[in-house]
Amino acid sequence: MQGSILIFQVLINGLLLAGVYGVAAIGLNLIFGVLRVANIAHGDFMMVGAFIVYSLYTLGLSPLIGIPVAAGVLFILGLLTERFLVERVVSQPMAYSLLLLYAVSILLRNAGLNLWTSNYVSLNVIPGSLHLGPFTVSEIRLVVFIVAVGLTLAFTFILNKTIAGKTIRASIQHPDLAGACGIDVRRVRALTFGVGTVLAGITGTFFIMLFSVNPEMGDMMILKLFAIVIVGGLGNYLGTFAGALVIAMAETFTGFYATTQFADVAVFSIFLLSLILRPQGLLGGRRAA
Amino acid sequence: MKVRLTFGRQFGLLLIVLFLLALVPAIASDYIVTFVLTLFMYIALAYSWNFISGYTGYISFGQIALFGVGSYGCAILILKCHVPWLLAAGMGSAIAGAFAIPLGLIMLRLKGPYFAVGMMGLFQFLAALAATWKSMTNGATGIYLPPVSALAYIYFAFLGLALALFLTTWKLEHSVFGLRLRTVKEDEEGAESLGINTTFYKVFAFVVSALGCGFAGGIQVFYVSYVDPSTAFPAVLNITMIIMSLLGGMGTYWGPLIGAALLGQISEFLWAHFPYFYLILYGCLLAFIIIFMPSGIVGYFRKRRLLREGIGLSLPQDPVKLELAKEES
Amino acid sequence: MNETILSIENLTKKFGGLIAVNQCSFKVGRGSITGLIGPNGAGKTTLFNLVCGSLKPTAGEVFLQGKRITGFSPHRLARLGVGRTFQLSRVFKGMTVWENLHLVPAPADHPGRSVNRAKDLLQAVGLENMARAYAGTLSYGQQKLLEFARTFMLDPELVLLDEIFAGLNPEEVERQIQTIRAFRDQTRTTFVVIDHAVGVVLRLCEWIVVMNQGEMIAQGLSREIETDQKVIEAYFGSASLESLMKEDG
Numbered sequence: 001m002q003g004s005i006l007i008f009q010v011l012i013n014g015l016l017l018a019g020v021y022g023v024a025a026i027g028l029n030l031i032f033g034v035l036r037v038a039n040i041a042h043g044d045f046m047m048v049g050a051f052i053v054y055s056l057y058t059l060g061l062s063p064l065i066g067i068p069v070a071a072g073v074l075f076i077l078g079l080l081t082e083r084f085l086v087e088r089v090v091s092q093p094m095a096y097s098l099l100l101l102y103a104v105s106i107l108l109r110n111a112g113l114n115l116w117t118s119n120y121v122s123l124n125v126i127p128g129s130l131h132l133g134p135f136t137v138s139e140i141r142l143v144v145f146i147v148a149v150g151l152t153l154a155f156t157f158i159l160n161k162t163i164a165g166k167t168i169r170a171s172i173q174h175p176d177l178a179g180a181c182g183i184d185v186r187r188v189r190a191l192t193f194g195v196g197t198v199l200a201g202i203t204g205t206f207f208i209m210l211f212s213v214n215p216e217m218g219d220m221m222i223l224k225l226f227a228i229v230i231v232g233g234l235g236n237y238l239g240t241f242a243g244a245l246v247i248a249m250a251e252t253f254t255g256f257y258a259t260t261q262f263a264d265v266a267v268f269s270i271f272l273l274s275l276i277l278r279p280q281g282l283l284g285g286r287r288a289a
Numbered sequence: 290m291k292v293r294l295t296f297g298r299q300f301g302l303l304l305i306v307l308f309l310l311a312l313v314p315a316i317a318s319d320y321i322v323t324f325v326l327t328l329f330m331y332i333a334l335a336y337s338w339n340f341i342s343g344y345t346g347y348i349s350f351g352q353i354a355l356f357g358v359g360s361y362g363c364a365i366l367i368l369k370c371h372v373p374w375l376l377a378a379g380m381g382s383a384i385a386g387a388f389a390i391p392l393g394l395i396m397l398r399l400k401g402p403y404f405a406v407g408m409m410g411l412f413q414f415l416a417a418l419a420a421t422w423k424s425m426t427n428g429a430t431g432i433y434l435p436p437v438s439a440l441a442y443i444y445f446a447f448l449g450l451a452l453a454l455f456l457t458t459w460k461l462e463h464s465v466f467g468l469r470l471r472t473v474k475e476d477e478e479g480a481e482s483l484g485i486n487t488t489f490y491k492v493f494a495f496v497v498s499a500l501g502c503g504f505a506g507g508i509q510v511f512y513v514s515y516v517d518p519s520t521a522f523p524a525v526l527n528i529t530m531i532i533m534s535l536l537g538g539m540g541t542y543w544g545p546l547i548g549a550a551l552l553g554q555i556s557e558f559l560w561a562h563f564p565y566f567y568l569i570l571y572g573c574l575l576a577f578i579i580i581f582m583p584s585g586i587v588g589y590f591r592k593r594r595l596l597r598e599g600i601g602l603s604l605p606q607d608p609v610k611l612e613l614a615k616e617e618s
Numbered sequence: 619m620n621e622t623i624l625s626i627e628n629l630t631k632k633f634g635g636l637i638a639v640n641q642c643s644f645k646v647g648r649g650s651i652t653g654l655i656g657p658n659g660a661g662k663t664t665l666f667n668l669v670c671g672s673l674k675p676t677a678g679e680v681f682l683q684g685k686r687i688t689g690f691s692p693h694r695l696a697r698l699g700v701g702r703t704f705q706l707s708r709v710f711k712g713m714t715v716w717e718n719l720h721l722v723p724a725p726a727d728h729p730g731r732s733v734n735r736a737k738d739l740l741q742a743v744g745l746e747n748m749a750r751a752y753a754g755t756l757s758y759g760q761q762k763l764l765e766f767a768r769t770f771m772l773d774p775e776l777v778l779l780d781e782i783f784a785g786l787n788p789e790e791v792e793r794q795i796q797t798i799r800a801f802r803d804q805t806r807t808t809f810v811v812i813d814h815a816v817g818v819v820l821r822l823c824e825w826i827v828v829m830n831q832g833e834m835i836a837q838g839l840s841r842e843i844e845t846d847q848k849v850i851e852a853y854f855g856s857a858s859l860e861s862l863m864k865e866d867g
Binding site: 465468469471472475476478479480481482483484485486487 | 704
Binding site: 094099100106226230271272276 | 575
């Protein structure tokens with residue numbers, strides 16, 4: 001039964017990938033929920049995280065140090081981006097924030113290209129593979145998956161059980177009312193954007209340990225993230241996982257049976273299909289937060 | 290002292306300018322001719338972007354996809370069907386326009402960010418397709434074409450395209466059709482309740498934009514005598530056409546011209562002095578424009594004039610944001 | 619009074635588990651001013667949306683002058699002569715008053731004459747001096763009048779007014795009432811009015827339809843509805859409708 005083992009193998013890889021995508025997608029959803037802004041630069045923030053870890057690694061520092069450093073840098077970067085750029089267009093028509101974040105995306109991407117050239121790089125930190133029965137799982141994928149799930153659970157816990165989380169949820173559901181209740185909405189916005197970019201950045205660090213990436217990775221990533229958010233429904237956290245599963249599976253399966261370029265083609269096709277077939281994706285989902 | 294520019298005077302001025310422009314290939318050096326023809330291409334692209342994104346408010350981050358369709362369409366027609374180049378460029382444009390009809394019907398149903406990212410995705414997708422569909426496009430190697438005989442032909446082709454798009458935009462601003470198109474940006478739902486078929490107007494603008502980009506792509510292909518995925522789908526041009534339109538003034542009919550002219554100069558300078566940083570500077574420029582002068586140069590002067598005359602403009606509520614917020618509750 | 623211009627049969631709209639409109643049926647006579655009232659969340663605006671095409675019904679049918687129009691798109695309905703105003707004024711703020719009127723497509727059956735039409739309408743609502751002003755500079759009351767006039771550029775048979783009195787001071791309310799009556803008397807246009815100001819609706823409208831929680835609970839002449847027990851209970855429990863009317867005259 002070689003065939004079915006192979007399929008399960010691909011399924012497992014897809015699942016592991018979905019966990020990783022989920023983290024970034026949560027960040028995107030969060031930013032949209034609180035700021036009502038679609039973060040076009042989310043993929044590029046991922047790239048920043050990836051390359052910070054990469055640079056530190058080439059300087060001899062292990063990712064165990066690199067990842068927290070990247071998280072810190074991205075949090076500050078996100079805070080500053082929100083405070084000085086996004087905040088100014090928050091009350092304007094959506095076109096403005098779209099264009100502004102597009103500008104940020106261009107900035108980040110080209111700064112990246114300048115600093116690290118367009119070569120593809122990867123970090124081969126944990127090269128081994130585990131053998132679970134007939135299946136082979138590369139260790140790094142498993143580790144990353146576990147961390148991703150951990151992050152997701154921690155994040156869900158924070159969102160639902162802590163005051164900070166409740167503040168954020170209040171700001172999502174009723175920004176005006178939240179302000180009237182004494183919540184400093186501006187601060188919440190800045191911090192939320194920071195958290196969103198941290199989640200993106202950490203996902204980026206995962207990526208560079210799993211795949212080869214280059215500073216232009218933001219391009220494809222944002223498309224995949226949007227596909228996830230569309231399939232899952234914008235603002236619908238449970239849906240995000242479903243969306244991440246769909247996209248990750250599609251990518252893994254096509255990547256396995258064809259080349260990676262076809263995988264990209266597949267993702268775009270799913271993006272288009274979900275837009276045509278799933279109007280709820282356009283209209284947003286029920287809010288789970 | 291203000292000189293009243295009547296329609297007759299404006300038209301006369303235009304003819305004079307056109308006449309002067311027509312003399313350029315005869316009297317100027319190749320370098321200058323190249324510079325000006327590139328400017329015309331920028332103008333054409335800026336007007337094409339402005340037509341869809343400026344007037345309907347549907348921000349596209351991938352109109353250059355249609356440029357690529359026009360490029361490849363033209364190149365394949367020249368190579369495989371031996372069509373004369375100008376006709377091939379026109380047919381490439383028509384292909385882009387025809388493609389834009391179903392594409393527009395699908396994509397323009399989407400709200401702001403989805404449409405924007407969707408077009409971005411289309412652009413990646415087509416570039417990837419061009420690289421992999423070797424039988425049609427020769428993949429990454431590209432297609433070589435017979436070299437152009439005289440620069441003047443390209444010059445006049447781009448001039449003609451830029452002029453056509455300018456006049457179309459002008460006509461749009463001065464017609465009831467244009468008014469109805471602009472309601473899409475103001476308030477789509479309200480427009481629908483008045484009997485305006487917004488889908489028709491949106492797709493119309495999208496197709497015109499595609500025709501413009503496609504034709505530019507076709508001419509450009511003949512100009513460089515070569516096409517491959519990166520010249521057909523140049524990411525830089527994608528960014529440039531957006532910034533030019535915004536700098537001059539999105540949704541106005543002088544805007545793209547002013548923006549393209551200014552940025553054309555600036556980009557020459559930047560390219561010469563900061564070959565690696567100039568895109569970063571573009572990003573900064575775009576951010577600056579959005580924050581400090583979102584209506585561009587034209588908008589800035591218009592607001593000043595209106596304020597002086599004592600008329601204020603209130604910001605319309607953003608229907609897209611209202612809808613996206615409504616949908617989630 | 620006479621012929622039926624709008625007929626709604628068993629119209630139902632479900633949003634997932636929520637039934638916003640449940641099997642509503644009623645008829646509207648040509649030339650009448652009909653009111654649609656009910657407490658908050660009764661489903662009035664949803665009903666409007668169903669009739670005007672912004673929402674597609676889950677079940678039921680809508681007929682305009684005997685012809686089925688269920689589920690038609692908004693712009694098609696507008697061309698067929700169904701006009702509609704919105705709760706928040708939706709004039710195009712970046713365009714002038716004149717442009718707002720002029721861009722409305724001429725009705726399918728008699729094109730042309732739109733310039734005269736626009737002038738007459740502006741005069742009818744008293745905005746003839748503001749023709750060149752940007753709609754965004756108008757006061758709220760003026761914007762509502764503009765929206766009203768603009769709807770008439772369609773030469774509609776039926777106009778649905780959604781909270782047209784919201785945000786108006788008493789003087790403006792009176793003016794709006796006069797305007798509606800004048801239009802109806804001169805052009806025999808049929809009006810259906812939703813508003814929270816129950817007193818105003820009872821005064822303006824001849825026939826009232828009352829909804830509560832998605833269902834129709836009563837319909838009849840205004841003076842009948844004033845004292846209808848079911849209606850009073852729907853609004854307040856057992857307090858009287860009269861005291862509600864006293865508030866907003």
